[in-house]
Amino acid sequence: MSEQFRPPVRFPHLLAKVNAFLIVALALVATFGSIVAHKQGWFVKQTMIRVVTPDALGISKGMPVKLYGFTVGSVSEMQLVPGGVDVQLAIMTEHMPRIPKGSRARFARESGVIGASVIEIVPGKPINGELAEGEQIDFERSRGISEIVEDFRRQAAPAFAELKNTLAQVNRSSEDLGAVLHALRTEAEELPATHRALRRFITNADRATVQMTATLQSVQRTSDTIERTTPALAGKLATTLDSVDSAVVQLRQTAAEAQETLRGVRPVIDRSEATLRDASEVFSAAKRVWPLSDAMKEPADATLPIDSFEGQAAPGPVRP
């Protein structure tokens, strides 16, 4: 009898090969998925906290949340609420102890005004305790570039105006500058002549110094002469002073005599004063005796006349 027919096998052990391929492929997909999930933080425990912002411009899902520049979470959810937009931040739980109650979130850019947008956590004081799951923290928007530019423009405008004025003044003064340079050039051209004049002056000064030396010698001779003459003059001066002294003594004697004379005259003066006083009293008494009293009567009422003219206004202007 013949052997059992066996169909030809083009791909022997194909099933095993396919199964092996599928297993490897699944393993690769699982590995890749694990890596992606790990990268996405699916295996990291996260804590949700919330911020409410009046507008969510520039905030998007997945935006990193940073603490001290270090990424600690991301924006996980956003939804409209009556006060604006409720933004949920997924923070890695392991970093939550660094974000105590009283912390604030703010919209910022990583490199000044043009970097990537992030939400930065500004931690509060640790004594306030840890934030709980779902708790809300304050949110503040940083200034946008347009606001910064506007602020800069407002502050820089006066400075630019000053600069403009200064440049205008410089432009005006440049006309004078030409005249100044011309005058300087003229002066510089005259410098050699000045130099020659100075040299002549120095030469003259030398000559004058020689003459001065001769003059000083003459002065020296004169002073020697005075020195010799002084004793004679001093003697004459002493004689004059003696004469003055005797004259003073004579004057003193005369004054003493005059004082004696005045002492003798004093009673006469006193008596004259008393006589005059008596005469004044007699005269006063005589003034008060009739008929002289009528002629020399003191005004009984020394009031100035009360004249109604003092109340009269000046007449008004003359009108035809």
Added chain:
Amino acid sequence: MSPWGRAAAAVLLCAGCSTPPTAPLPPVGARATDANARAAALVRAGDFAGAARRYEEALALARSVEDVDAIAANAINLSVVYQWLGRDGAARDALKIVLEDPQRPYSERRRLQAELRRAMLELASRNLPAAADFAARAEARCARMACENASALLNVKSQLMLDGGRAAEAALLAQAAADAARSRGERSEQANALRNLGRAKLAGGEAAAAAAVFEQALAIDHALADPRKIHADLLDLARASAAAGDREAARGYLERAQTVSHAAGDPRGAHEMEVELKLR
């Protein structure tokens, strides 16, 4: 009887008729009288600032001996001199010494004088309600207008009426003041009354009658030789002439008024006249 005997008899007769001398003034009183007399002399000489200093000295002396009448007299005098110096506030303060001190026994006569002076001050300052108030107080002390300052009081009332626009009543009061002053021989007040009467007539549209009255006032003021009043009369005459349509006469009076101001050393008045003349 020989001439010597007759002379001796005449001397004896005079000695018999003479009275014993009155008691001399105490020293402070004598100094106060002296200061007062010097002040009056300075007023006559036109030195009002010096007169004010003397009256202040007399007032202080009177206060030092509590001579009530002298205090009041010097206060009133001071108010007059201060007003001449243009120091109206000081003039009011001086009068307050009499007006606002009910404790001191000032006589009714002095109180009346002070109230009358205050009314004049207020009138000159155009404070008519206060002037009317003080005039009324003075009038209450002047029974039936028989007091010594009655004509001045009537003149003040006449001015008040005139300033209040009541020309007819002002004319009646001025006429009464003129009559009272004439009967008392107060020529100064008579001239003031005539001036008021003329102004009242002028306000009533009687320019010719007003000019005649002003001429009478001018005649009296010429006799009294008071440049301020002569100036006022001439100015009033200029107004009356202008109102009557006689521009030449008005100009003539203004020129005379200007001359008087110049001569009296009143540059302000002279300048005003110059302005008036230019306007014409």
